[in-house]
Amino acid sequence: MSDRMVPVCRTSDVPIRQGREFEVAGRAIAIWNVNGTFHATDAVCPHAEGPLTAGFVTGSVVTCPMHAWMFDVATGRAVRPAMAPNLVRYNVVIEGDQVFVRLPE
Numbered sequence: 830m831s832d833r834m835v836p837v838c839r840t841s842d843v844p845i846r847q848g849r850e851f852e853v854a855g856r857a858i859a860i861w862n863v864n865g866t867f868h869a870t871d872a873v874c875p876h877a878e879g880p881l882t883a884g885f886v887t888g889s890v891v892t893c894p895m896h897a898w899m900f901d902v903a904t905g906r907a908v909r910p911a912m913a914p915n916l917v918r919y920n921v922v923i924e925g926d927q928v929f930v931r932l933p934e
């Protein structure tokens with residue numbers, strides 16, 4: 830399946846150890862800055878639609894501010910509870926200071 834590269838923000842828009850939410854092609858996508866490495870996932874918690882970018886980030890793990898479910902933003906995998914659904918993860922491309930995500934066509 831092909832995909833397209835969509836510009837989202839500048840690297841300076843996302844402070845280190847934080848995430849920011851952006852509307853991209855009708856999706857709420859979170860861009861995360863994990864010590865200078867950028868990742869992209871769904872921005873909405875799969876539990877009860879909590880705003881993940883308002884959560885606390887430790888390493889690459891964000892804790893949802895609503896009920897403390899935890900996700901690894903580098904992989905999209907649920908950390909706690911383990912049976913929680915994983916986050917959709919998007920590939921990130923950095924060109925200069927521009928952050929792009931690859932979205933399926």
Ligand code: FES
Pocket residue numbers: 874875876877878879893894895896897898
């Ligand atoms: S909404 Fe995220 S843990 Fe409940």
